[in-house]
Amino acid sequence: MTSVGLDLCLALAVLATWLACLGFLRLRSELDRLHCVAFVNVTAVPMIAAAAFFEEGVTPRSVKLVALVIMTLLTGAAMSHAAGRALALRDGPRA
Amino acid sequence: MNPWLLTLLALLPPLLAPLALAMRGAVGQRLVAVQMMGSVATLILAVMTFAFDQASSIDLALAFAVLTLPATLLFAVYLERWL
Numbered sequence: 798m799t800s801v802g803l804d805l806c807l808a809l810a811v812l813a814t815w816l817a818c819l820g821f822l823r824l825r826s827e828l829d830r831l832h833c834v835a836f837v838n839v840t841a842v843p844m845i846a847a848a849a850f851f852e853e854g855v856t857p858r859s860v861k862l863v864a865l866v867i868m869t870l871l872t873g874a875a876m877s878h879a880a881g882r883a884l885a886l887r888d889g890p891r892a
Numbered sequence: 893m894n895p896w897l898l899t900l901l902a903l904l905p906p907l908l909a910p911l912a913l914a915m916r917g918a919v920g921q922r923l924v925a926v927q928m929m930g931s932v933a934t935l936i937l938a939v940m941t942f943a944f945d946q947a948s949s950i951d952l953a954l955a956f957a958v959l960t961l962p963a964t965l966l967f968a969v970y971l972e973r974w975l
Contacts (some may be wrong), residue, residue, distance in 0.1 A: 807895055811902045818906035821928055827920045837931040845938050861950045862938060865957055872961040876927060879965050884920045886952035
């Protein structure tokens with residue numbers, strides 16, 4: 798059961814990353830591409846943290862991974878906002 | 893093969909797409925590509941700690957995630973004002 802959960806989480810993380818990168822290539826506008834970055838932050842990183850818990854339970858490493866997830870979610874939102882604002886101010890409606 | 897190692901290998905090709913976009917095109921596109929590379933690289937560093945069983949190297953992923961924020965903000969300010 799643990800092994801199935803681990804494999805499933807890792808497979809979903811890889812799938813989400815591939816999907817985001819393919820979307821990154823497919824989408825044309827920079828603001829659209831920011832959504833792909835957010836998608837990786839929201840799906841793949843928590844999946845890796847879940848896989849870590851399946852692998853070894855509560856350990857300092859898995860707790861640090863949870864801290865990484867929280868930090869990625871918080872800073873990812875701030876970075877997307879900053880990048881989107883800079884692009885909108887620079888390029889205007891063309892962004 | 894270790895599932896973590898397989899995951900690590902599977903995560904390397906997605907790094908190439910934003911790398912290719914970061915090397916050419918408009919400066920705004922490069923900023924977004926660098927952001928994408930940062931997210932995927934954080935993921936790769938986190939997986940590497942399990943693939944190579946080096947518990948202390950999770951700090952590298954954490955430090956990278958912390959340092960990505962000021963780097964992107966600085967890039968965004970430069971893009972907004974001067975580039």
